[in-house]
Amino acid sequence: MSDNLILVVEDDPDILQLLTYNIRSAGYEVITATEGNSALAIVRQYLPRLVLLDLMIPGISGFDVCKELKRGSETRKIPVIMLTAKGDEVDRVVGLELGADDYVVKPFSPRELILRIAAVLRRSSPEEVDKPWVREGLSVDFQAHRAEVDGAEIALTATEFKLLTELLRNSGKVQTRDQLLNKVWTYQFEGYARTVDTHIRRLRQKLGPYADWIKTIRGVGYKFQG
């Protein structure tokens, strides 16, 4: 579960692209759906931080998607921002009563949208997801992008930090090199799996006494085990 992930549900390809671009630019990760059923499936699988939901989508309507989300115990607390065609008051009110946290009226300005997203996230998050990870002498502060070993900051590169984050987030679970490549190297990376080894090594080196908290599972991949 990425703590920075936003699901955008919108069937118009142009608007979808516009939304995706702007939200990404604001520093969030984006996944998309173009109709109701897959939207629900994706929410349940990825548990995004927020759902931006167009009302008029094929299949299950935006209303019903929202209603459904607010019924599930896992998905209830995920904030929803409704995207409505222009000024249909009834829709707005019903939306808010359904449990949507806000709405944005088309046509919207990107900046306004980002402000609203930020506002909703601000008031919905107990900031628990981004808490620094600490065990013994190893601490990782994700917000500050900072890691410490026995009180001293260690200089991790962007990739190393991402890799460590990914390992920590799936602490205890083995991840194959391919999985790590997909998550840490977001772009389509035609690279060699051995690249992961190299970065694991560099990471271990910098972790010093805690190097062996990154376990090698021979024939499978790596896992973090504090």
Place this chain on the structure above:
Amino acid sequence: MSDNLILVVEDDPDILQLLTYNIRSAGYEVITATEGNSALAIVRQYLPRLVLLDLMIPGISGFDVCKELKRGSETRKIPVIMLTAKGDEVDRVVGLELGADDYVVKPFSPRELILRIAAVLRRSSPEEVDKPWVREGLSVDFQAHRAEVDGAEIALTATEFKLLTELLRNSGKVQTRDQLLNKVWTYQFEGYARTVDTHIRRLRQKLGPYADWIKTIRGVGYKFQG
């Protein structure tokens, strides 16, 4: 100071009555003003819990009232909901940037309005005022728009000050260039992320001995770490 008091600023008597009636029905106390100057005076005297502010009012405009409220140390934290004639995007955005906490577009439904008032009140917490930021020889007075290095004022441009403010406000947290662009610059750029670098550099230059409090997180962005 009643903790349930809402000031409604609106010059149209019909709308004013509609607003007053509905907000009272929702359990709040209401005082009213019909133009900007008296609105300011009333706010300062009664310190209401929230201000519902029409944009088009005689005398001082809603914008200026809002701006003025956000300048005073006593009134800064009072949330403002803007009431705009029609969905003029620019108005909305500027309103939000002025420090308004939300806006409602006329014609509005009473239920929607009440929901928004409740939402804004819910999230408006007793946060601390924008006190000057001071550490060692560096001090930044947001209200005075003034910064000092070792006792001497440094001349920051508007952009530099905004940038510094944004960094300070998220002190310790990394922010990507895109995030900074969205927050500091009010419009969207088309891949000119290097602009941020330039301004960071100018800022650092003026910060003198404290230049390195602005940390570069290579591959990610910048953060302030005093």
Place this chain on the structure above:
DNA sequence: GGCAAACGTAACATCTTCGTAACATAAAGG
């Protein structure tokens, strides 16, 4: 023990990213 596959390590070339300066243009101020 012998073997092969899997993994660790080191070194290197290449590519990114960032800082810097210089320039061009827009805005502000007199």
Place this chain on the structure above:
DNA sequence: CCTTTATGTTACGAAGATGTTACGTTTGCC
């Protein structure tokens, strides 16, 4: 109006990060 200041853009070099290759080492299995 002209001058000054602020702002955005571009170019380039240095420092750093990254991916790859080659080779050494370990592991599991017979």
